[in-house]
Amino acid sequence: MKKFNIAVIPGDGIGPEVIDEGIKVLNKAAEMDTSFQFSFTYFPWGCEFYLKNGKMMDPDAIQQLQEFDAIYLGAIGFPGVPDHISLRDLLLNIRKNFDQYVNLRPVKLLKGAPSPLISIANENIDMLFIRENSEGEYAGEGNWLYKGKSHEVVLQNSVFSRKGTERIIRMAFETAKKEGRSLTSISKANALNYSMVFWDEIFEEVKSEYPEVETSSLLVDAAAMLMVKDPKRFEVVVTSNLFGDILTDLGAAIAGGIGLAAGANINPERKYPSMFEPVHGSAPDIAGKDISNPLASIWSASQMLDFFGYKKYAQAAIDAIETLLLEGQILTPDMNGTSSTSEVGDRIVSIMERMI
Amino acid sequence: MKKFNIAVIPGDGIGPEVIDEGIKVLNKAAEMDTSFQFSFTYFPWGCEFYLKNGKMMDPDAIQQLQEFDAIYLGAIGFPGVPDHISLRDLLLNIRKNFDQYVNLRPVKLLKGAPSPLISIANENIDMLFIRENSEGEYAGEGNWLYKGKSHEVVLQNSVFSRKGTERIIRMAFETAKKEGRSLTSISKANALNYSMVFWDEIFEEVKSEYPEVETSSLLVDAAAMLMVKDPKRFEVVVTSNLFGDILTDLGAAIAGGIGLAAGANINPERKYPSMFEPVHGSAPDIAGKDISNPLASIWSASQMLDFFGYKKYAQAAIDAIETLLLEGQILTPDMNGTSSTSEVGDRIVSIMERMI
Ligand SMILES: CC(C)[C@H](C(=O)O)[C@@H](O)C(=O)O
Ligand SMILES: CC(C)[C@H](C(=O)O)[C@@H](O)C(=O)O
Numbered sequence: 001m002k003k004f005n006i007a008v009i010p011g012d013g014i015g016p017e018v019i020d021e022g023i024k025v026l027n028k029a030a031e032m033d034t035s036f037q038f039s040f041t042y043f044p045w046g047c048e049f050y051l052k053n054g055k056m057m058d059p060d061a062i063q064q065l066q067e068f069d070a071i072y073l074g075a076i077g078f079p080g081v082p083d084h085i086s087l088r089d090l091l092l093n094i095r096k097n098f099d100q101y102v103n104l105r106p107v108k109l110l111k112g113a114p115s116p117l118i119s120i121a122n123e124n125i126d127m128l129f130i131r132e133n134s135e136g137e138y139a140g141e142g143n144w145l146y147k148g149k150s151h152e153v154v155l156q157n158s159v160f161s162r163k164g165t166e167r168i169i170r171m172a173f174e175t176a177k178k179e180g181r182s183l184t185s186i187s188k189a190n191a192l193n194y195s196m197v198f199w200d201e202i203f204e205e206v207k208s209e210y211p212e213v214e215t216s217s218l219l220v221d222a223a224a225m226l227m228v229k230d231p232k233r234f235e236v237v238v239t240s241n242l243f244g245d246i247l248t249d250l251g252a253a254i255a256g257g258i259g260l261a262a263g264a265n266i267n268p269e270r271k272y273p274s275m276f277e278p279v280h281g282s283a284p285d286i287a288g289k290d291i292s293n294p295l296a297s298i299w300s301a302s303q304m305l306d307f308f309g310y311k312k313y314a315q316a317a318i319d320a321i322e323t324l325l326l327e328g329q330i331l332t333p334d335m336n337g338t339s340s341t342s343e344v345g346d347r348i349v350s351i352m353e354r355m356i
Numbered sequence: 357m358k359k360f361n362i363a364v365i366p367g368d369g370i371g372p373e374v375i376d377e378g379i380k381v382l383n384k385a386a387e388m389d390t391s392f393q394f395s396f397t398y399f400p401w402g403c404e405f406y407l408k409n410g411k412m413m414d415p416d417a418i419q420q421l422q423e424f425d426a427i428y429l430g431a432i433g434f435p436g437v438p439d440h441i442s443l444r445d446l447l448l449n450i451r452k453n454f455d456q457y458v459n460l461r462p463v464k465l466l467k468g469a470p471s472p473l474i475s476i477a478n479e480n481i482d483m484l485f486i487r488e489n490s491e492g493e494y495a496g497e498g499n500w501l502y503k504g505k506s507h508e509v510v511l512q513n514s515v516f517s518r519k520g521t522e523r524i525i526r527m528a529f530e531t532a533k534k535e536g537r538s539l540t541s542i543s544k545a546n547a548l549n550y551s552m553v554f555w556d557e558i559f560e561e562v563k564s565e566y567p568e569v570e571t572s573s574l575l576v577d578a579a580a581m582l583m584v585k586d587p588k589r590f591e592v593v594v595t596s597n598l599f600g601d602i603l604t605d606l607g608a609a610i611a612g613g614i615g616l617a618a619g620a621n622i623n624p625e626r627k628y629p630s631m632f633e634p635v636h637g638s639a640p641d642i643a644g645k646d647i648s649n650p651l652a653s654i655w656s657a658s659q660m661l662d663f664f665g666y667k668k669y670a671q672a673a674i675d676a677i678e679t680l681l682l683e684g685q686i687l688t689p690d691m692n693g694t695s696s697t698s699e700v701g702d703r704i705v706s707i708m709e710r711m712i
Contacts, residue, residue, distance in 0.1 A: 083546035083575075084553055092547065116584050117472050142550030152518035156551035162508035190439035191448065191601070194498030195512035197440055219439075221605035228472050228584060228609040245547070246602060249577035253584040 002036040004308060007068040007273065009090075011046040013282025014292035014341075015074020021294030021345030022072065022301035028349040029305055029313035032356050036310070041068070047078030047086050047282075056089040062097045070304055071275040074297070075282035088140065091277075095133055098272035100265035101164065102171055103133035103244060104303065105279070107234075107251030110260070110318070112325030114335070117228065117254055125255050127234040130175060131244025132168040133265055135159050136195070138241040160195045160240075165202045171268060172238035173210045181235035182214040186223045186243055199240065224250060231255075252279060259334050260321070262299035264307065274307060276300040290340040293332040295321055298348055312356070320351040358392040360664060363424040363629070365446075367402040369638025370648035370697075371430020377650030377701030378428065378657035384705040385661055385669035388712050392666070397424070403434030403442050403638075412445040418453045426660055427631040430653070431638035444496065447633075451489055454628035456621035457520065458527055459489035459600060460659065461635070463590075463607030466616070466674070468681030470691070473584065473610055481611050483590040486531060487600025488524040489621055491515050492551070494597040516551045516596075521558045527624060528594035529566045537591035538570040542579045542599055555596065580606060587611075608635060615690050616677070618655035620663065630663060632656040646696040649688040651677055654704055668712070676707040 008023070010016035023040060030037045043064070045057040056076075058064060065071060076090050077083060094100070109115055109125035139159035146152045169185070176183035185203045189196040200217065207215055218226065220243045226233060227250055239247065252261035261279035278296030286292055298317060306314035324330060330347045331337025339347075364379070366372035379396060386393045399420070401413040412432075414420065421427060432446050433439060450456070465471055465481035495515035502508045525541070532539035541559045545552040556573065563571055574582065576599045582589060583606055595603065608617035617635035634652030642648055654673060662670035680686060686703040687693025695703075 084549050087546040088549060116474055118474055138547050140549055144550055144554065150518060154516045154550050154554040156514040156516070156548050158512040158514075160510045160512070162506060188598075188601075190443040191494050191598070192512050193440050193444060193496055194500055194510050198500065198510040221601050224580065224602050224606040225609040225614060228606065229613070242544075242547070245544075245577050246580050250580040250584065250606065253581040257585070258581060 001034070004036065004038050004069045005067070006038055006040050007065050007071045008040050008042045009045050009071065009073045010042065011074035011076045011282060012048065012078045013075055013284040013287040015046070015076070015282055017287070017290065017292050017341045018278060018294040018297035019072060019074040021341060021348070022297040024345045024349050025298050025301045025317050025352070026304065028352055029310060029316075032353070033310065033313065036308070045090060046076055047081040050081050050086065056086060057093075062094075065094070065098070065273060068273045070307070071273050072301070072304065073275055073277040075278065075280060077282040078284055092138065092140070094275055095265050098267055098275070099134060100267045100272070100274055101132065101134035101168060102266040102268055103129075103131035104264040104266060105129040105131060105244070105248040105251070106262065106299075107248065107255045109255040110322040110325055112322060112328065113256030113260060115254055115256065117231070123232060125231045127231070127251060128175065128179075128236050129244055129248050129251065130168065130172040130236065130238045131248065132164065132239070132241045134241075135161060135164045136241040158195050160198055162202070165199060166206060169203055169206045169238055172236055173206055173213055176213045176236040177210055179236065182216070183236045183238060184223075184234055185215065185217045186220050186237060186239035186247065187217065188220045188243070190219065220247070223247060227251065228254065248279070257334075258296070259293035259332075260295050260299060262296050262303055264300065264303040266307065276304045276307075290342065291333050292341050293334050294341050294345050298345065313352075316352045316355050317348070319355060320348045323351050324348060357390070360392065360394050360425045361423070362394055362396050363421050363427045364396050364398045365401050365427065365429045366398065367430035367432045367638060368404065368434045369431055369640040369643040371402070371432070371638055373643070373646065373648050373697045374634060374650040374653035375428060375430040377697060377704070378653040380701045380705050381654050381657045381673050381708070382660065384708055385666060385672075388709070389666065389669065392664070401446060402432055403437040406437050406442065412442060413449075418450075421450070421454070421629060424629045426663070427629050428657070428660065429631055429633040431634065431636060433638040434640055448494065448496070450631055451621050454623055454631070455490060456623045456628070456630055457488065457490035457524060458622040458624055459485075459487035460620040460622060461485040461487060461600070461604040461607070462618065462655075463604065463611045465611040466678040466681055468678060468684065469612030469616060471610055471612065473587070479588060481587045483587070483607060484531065484535075484592050485600055485604050485607065486524065486528040486592065486594045487604065488520065488595070488597045490597075491517060491520045492597040514551050516554055518558070521555060522562060525559055525562045525594055528592055529562055529569055532569045532592040533566055535592065538572070539592045539594060540579075540590055541571065541573045542576050542593060542595035542603065543573065544576045544599070546575065576603070579603060583607060584610065604635070613690075614652070615649035615688075616651050616655060618652050618659055620656065620659040622663065632660045632663075646698065647689050648697050649690050650697050650701050654701065669708075672708045672711050673704070675711060676704045679707050680704060
C-alpha cells in the first residue's frame with residue numbers, strides 16, 4: 001500500500017474550511033482504491049502565526065516540509081499583515097525554495113458553471129495555462145534609492161535565466177505534444193526589450209524541436225483581449241510569472257469564477273514537494289460562517305491526485321463538480337445557492353462514489 | 357483665428373486610411389467653428405521608411421516634431437521589421453522624448469457597440485484609464501549576460517521615480533475630483549516587492565490630499581477579473597505602464613472591440629506636443645482594401661479636439677459614433693457591415709453636422 005504524506009497548511013480566513021472539503025475528496029479516493037492512502041500533517045502557519053511570532057512560518061519550515069510528498073495550502077492573508085510580507089514569506093517562499101517552477105492552471109468552463117461571456121463565445125473554453133513560477137518578474141530583486149527625497153527612485157528587476165525560460169517552455173511543448181493540442185506563447189517583446197525578446201528567442205529555439213506542435217505567439221495585451229473575444233483559440237498556453245498571474249485570474253473570471261480556480265505548483269523532477277492550492281484569497285469577511293465555496297480547493301485536490309498518477313479519481317472529482325453544478329441544488333451563496341461549505345464537500349464525495 | 361499645426365504620421369498598413377477619416381472629423385469641426393483651423397504636415401516615417409533608410413524616423417525627427425501643437429499617429433508595424441524596433445524607435449521614442457507621461461484611454465461602451473459580456477454586466481461601462489506612460493516597466497533598461505551560454509541570464513529593470521509616480525497619481529486624483537468620480541489604483545505589491553510597494557505608498561500619500569475622492573486599491577490580477585465580472589465598479593483608474601497596457605486592451609475587448617479604442621499620449625504641461633492614436637495595430641493583411649475601421653482613429657481625433665479645449669466638437673464626434681452604431685447601417689466588415697472606410701468617415705461628419 002502506497003502512503004502519501006501530505007503537509008497541510010490551512011492558512012488564514014476561509015483556508016481551513018475549504019481545505020477540509022478537499023481532504024474529504026482525497027480520503028474518498030483512497031477509500032475507493034485500496035492501493036494507496038494519505039496521511040495529513042497540519043502546520044499552523046500563516047498570518048495569525050505571524051502576529052504571535054513575528055514570522056509567517058517556523059524558521060526551519062522549509063526543512064520540515066522537505067520530507068513530504070506534497071503540500072496542500074488553503075489561503076494566506078489577513079488584515080493587519082501586509083500582503084508583501086504574508087505572501088512573499090510563505091507562498092512565494094515555498095514556490096521558490098522547492099523550485100516549483102511550473103504553475104499549472106486549468107481554465108476550463110465546466111457545464112453548468114457561470115460565465116459572464118455571452119454564450120456564443122463560451123463554447124469550449126478549455127485552456128491549460130503553464131505559468132513560469134520561479135523567476136522572471138517575481139525574482140524579488142530591486143533597489144530603493146534616495147528614500148523620501150525628491151529624486152527617490154525604485155527599481156524592480158526581472159530575471160529571466162536561460163535555464164528557467166527553457167525548462168518552462170520545453171515543459172509546455174511536451175504537454176502540448178502529449179495532449180495533441182496547440183501551444184500559445186504570450187510575451188511582450190515590443191516593449192520589454194530585454195526579457196521578452198529573450199523569451200521569444202527561446203520559444204523559437206525550442207519550437208524547432210517540436211515540429212508536430214502547432215504554435216502561435218501573442219503579445220500579452222492582445223492575449224488579454226482575445227481571451228475574452230475568442231477564448232476557444234487557446235489550448236495549452238505558456239507565459240511568464242506575472243503575465244500568467246494576470247491572465248489566469250482573467251481566465252478564472254470567464255470560466256466559472258474564482259470559486260472554481262485551482263493551481264498546482266509543480267517541481268516536475270519531484271526532488272522537492274509540489275504544492276496544491278485554490279487560487280482564491282482568504283476572504284476574512286466570510287471566514288467561520290461555513291459559507292465559503294470549497295470547489296476550487298476540491299479542484300486542487302484533484303490536481304494532486306493527478307500528480308500522484310491517479311487520473312481516474314482526479315477526473316471523477318472534476319466530473320463530480322460538473323454534476324453538482326448541473327444539478328444546481330447544493331451550492332454556496334457565492335454561486336447563488338444556500339448550502340454550506342461542508343454540504344458541498346459531502347455532495348461531491350457522494351457523487352464520486354456513485355461514479356466510480 | 358487660432359491655427360493648430362498638426363504633425364501627421366500615418367505610418368504603416370491601415371494607418372494612412374484611418375487617419376484620413378479622423379482628419380475629416382477635425383476639419384469638419386474647424387469648418388463649423390470659424391474660430392480655429394488645422395494645418396496638417398505629413399511625415400512618411402514608419403516601417404517602409406525603415407526598410408529604405410535603416411531607421412524608423414529622420415535622425416532629427418524629435419526636433420522636427422517639437423514645433424507642432426500635436427501629433428496624429430496612424431499605426432506602426434510591418435512584417436519584416438521586428439516590433440521591438442519599429443515600436444520602440446517610433447511610438448515609444450516619441451512618448452518618452454516628449455514626456456507624454458499620461459496615457460488617457462477611455463473604456464466606454466457606447467450604445468449600439470458590441471460587447472462579449474452578458475448584458476446584465478454590461479450596464480454602464482464607463483472607465484477612464486490613466487496609464488503611466490513614461491517609465492516603469494517600459495524604461496527600456498536591462499542587461500543580457502552570457503549570451504548563448506548555459507548560464508545566460510537576461511534582466512529587465514523597471515524604473516519608478518518619485519516624480520514619475522507622483523505626477524501620474526496626482527493627475528488621476530485631479531481628474532477624479534473634477535469629474536466627481538471614484539478612483540481605483542491598480543498595483544501588485546504582494547509580488548513586486550519594490551516597485552509596487554512604492555506605488556502603493558505614493559498612492560496613500562497623495563490620497564491624503566484628496567479626502568473628497570472615493571478610492572480603492574486593487575491587485576492587477578483581481579482587477580483583470582473584476583473588469584469582466586463587474587465593470588461598472590471602475591470609474592477613473594490609475595495604473596502603471598505595463599498594467600495599463602494589458603488592462604486597456606482588455607477594456608477595449610469588453611467595450612466595443614479594438615476597432616473603437618483610442619489613446620491620447622499627453623504632456624499635460626504642454627511643453628511638448630501630445631500625440632493621439634488609435635490603439636489598434638497596422639493590420640497589414642487588410643491594408644489598401646478600404647475596409648479598415650476608422651472609428652478608433654476618429655475617437656482619437658475627438659480626444660485631440662478635447663485637448664485643444666473644443667469639448668463641444670469632441671463630444672459631437674463621440675455622439676456621432678454612437679448614432680452610427682445605433683443606426684447599424686454604415687459599418688465596416690469587422691463590425692459585420694459592408695461599408696468602406698471612407699463611407700464610415702463621411703457618415704460620421706454628416707451626423708456631426710446635423711448635431712451641432
Ligand atoms: C498571492 C500572490 C502573490 C499570487 C501570485 O501573484 O502569484 C497569487 O495571485 C497567485 O496567482 O497565486
Ligand atoms: C505597440 C506597443 C509598444 C504599445 C504599448 O505596449 O504601449 C501598444 O500596445 C499600446 O498600448 O499603445
